[in-house]
Amino acid sequence: MNTAECIVKILENSGVKHIFGHPGEQIIPFYGALNNSKIGHVLMRHEQGAVHAADAYSRVSGKFGVCVSTAGPGALNMVMGVGVAFKDSVPMLVITGDNHLNHENKDEFQDIDIEAIFKPITIKTFNPKNGRSSIDNIKKAVKILNNEPRGPIHINLSKNVLLDKSIDHNNCNLDLSSDYYLSSDYPMSSDLSSNYYDYNKIDDALLEIKKSKRPLIVAGAGIFWADSVEELKKFSETNKIPITHTYHSKGLINDYGLELGLVGLRGSKMANFAFKNADLIIFLGSKISERTTHINSHFDFRKAKTKVISVNIDQNVLFGDIKIHGNVKKVLNHFNYSKIVNNSFKDSVKDSSKDSSKDSSKDSFNNSFNDSWIADIFQNNEKTHIDGLESKEIPLKPQVAIKLIMEYFNDLDKLDNFKDYILVNDAGSHTTWVNLISEIYNKRIIFSGAMAPMGYGLPAACGASISQPNKKILLINGDGGFQMNIQELATISSNNLPILIIVLNNSQLGVIRQWEAFYNKDLRYSVDLENPDFVKLANAYGIEADSVSSREELKLAIKNLKLDKPYLLEVLIAEEDIPLVKS
Incomplete structure (x- = not known):
């Protein structure tokens, strides 16, 4: 069995159903293996299109997308799409073919340093030198994408590595429940203890929420990736904390009574009023970009005295007074099932599989303050006026x-x-x-x-x-x-x-x-x-x-x-x- 065949088998075992790509000379061994697999290949007419398709596939399904191209021009055509996925934290496996390793001609036809190009726009890039390393790398990539969907991972596979026949078919098994390929870098445990994530400030966050008189939630795309919409609604409803959303979480919770709409440059009047007047903002799965925080030229969020709690699996985007590096769903479950005991909190549930229908209203901690806060917000419930909606002009507005x-x-x-x-x-x-x-x-x-x-x-x-x-x-x-x-x-x-x-x-x-x-x-x-x-x-x-x-x-x-x-x-x-x- 060669490396290409083993990689395709691993992708099959990981649940990959479709791969978007465009064939080329250096990636042909991979396509040969794909031809004999259960995975469907969607032939896109351009490599940039292949990445955008894999990107949307991921955003819709909640699973990582896969795209593939050949070396040189094929790989370079993918750069725009990979950059989009990186900026929006979309999990994706990007596979590129490459020229033979150890070639003597350093200026070989279509040769370019693909690894160096993809490194700044991926959360990790692999450039294995042999078949065994390739198999280890692809398993690690799948593990990361399944457990910490922070963005695209790239693996560059030269033609001779793909054709390496020294692979034992037993190496192609993939145990998704195993921690091995995550090593100590990426957690699998279901509780709040982890060598990688840091939940140490989670009860400090609860204390700040308890003290707050004007709290606000900003929900980002991480709510989708963590499959935590219901947990978010429960936390908001139980404690009467209104929710605003970013561009990337629009549509997830718009039918909910305490949802105020988009916040930021194009935000609703209610959402932006709440953002400017909150004494505590809880960012959940949001990058806290200027599109969200920049309400107008007279308001500088970074200089405001508002206290900030941020929760994200991406440590690089954490910001504020209390930073929780961890899974949003686990944090919300901890918030929802933690009881107040003498101004401290004891975690009553760590496992996110617990019954989320349990009535925890007796454990809420801020209702009386928030009634007046919510009333103030909804006084600003004026719809944005848009000119020209009834126009009958030709051509149409x-x-x-x-x-x-x-x-x-x-x-x-x-x-x-x-x-x-x-x-x-x-x-x-x-x-x-x-x-x-x-x-x-x-x-x-x-x-x-x-x-x-x-x-x-x-x-x-x-x-x-x-x-x-x-x-x-x-x-x-x-x-x-x-x-x-x-x-x-x-x-x-x-x-x-x-x-x-x-x-x-x-x-x-x-x-x-x-x-x-x-x-x-x-x-x-x-x-x-x-x-x-x-x-x-x-x-x-x-x-x-x-x-x-x-x-x-x-x-x-x-x-x-x-x-x-x-x-x-x-x-x-x-x-x-x-x-x-x-x-």
Whole structure:
């Protein structure tokens, strides 16, 4: 058995169902092994698309995605996608092929230091020199991705290492319950004792929460990765602590009474009022980025006197007065089941498998203070006014198009025979409109947040659809971003993925045009696009399509949408007038 065959067997044993990739010369041994496996390969038309697809697959499924490319240009094409996953802490296994080890020609064809390139944008990168090291590395990667989903892990495999036949088939077994490949670096235990995580400040955090009169929770994407939505709601409800969310946790808890909405640059009035006036902010699974903390130019969170508790599995993003390096779900369970005894706390439950339905209201510690705090917050419950939503202009205003589309899908979502949907956004102004207008309940919005490259949406929709074949995928694109990975229409068509592609077409890079005018009212340079006929282009890939330009045409097209197969709807819209963040 060679290394490639053993690696594929390990991935099978770890539960990997799909790999997104594009073949090439140096990675062919891996593809030879994949051809004889149960793992499905999704042929993407570009390596960047493969990474974005694996990224969305992970965000939707909660499991790590896998993508693969060959050496040189193939590996370099993956860099953008890996950077997105790294910035958004998306767990992913990135496999690259490479030229033979120990070659004499240091300037060999397509040769480049792949390990050095990927090191700054991964949580770990491996460059094994033989088959045995490769097997050890891949097992460790799988263990880390399953137990501490902080971001992408890269393994670089030269062709001769992949072909190494010295591998015993017994080495291909993978015991997911074993701690061996985690060594002392990564914990497996279910309680709060660990050689790696640090829960020593957990009861100090509870004491601060007890003393607080105006506490606030900021929930990040870590709530999703830790599968702790119910634990969060229980903690919030029992102790009457309101919740705000970051961009990456939008939709997880929007149907909950104490949820205030998005906080930060595009935050709701309630959420931002609470953030500025809280005396204690509890960040749960959030990186605490400036998009969250920067309310306006007059408020500097870092200089505020607000006390901060932060909980995260990524030690590098912890911030504040009390830092808890650990699993959010375990921390919330400790909070939910810890009793007050003479101003100290004794942990009544350490195992997160305990019955979460237990009534712990008698153990709450802050209800009387929080009633007035919550009343103050909800006095600021004014909806953000958005101009132009009722406009009947032709072409459509973009906010009108987004409103009509989202209303239709939210109505569908209430029907018993509708199998839910997943919303995927590309980078662009439409993402802002979706955030400002849409009310998304109990689902995730998939978009490339912290890096935000144009071209993410189309391949990400592919990954989301492969991950959840029974759900409909709604993809909203701008005309600029749509063309950056437009070749993935072939992936959608060849796999008959039921993705509804909305292309908002104003023949310009709308946000960039606005920023140009903001800096210099006379500047309008390289922002106008000469677009192709998107309907004919979709048809060329075997995808049905239509184009609309008025409110009435869009309403009719929406009613006649085909949701059981690929479909593209071009919506001609007016020049962009998104409210820019100028603070």
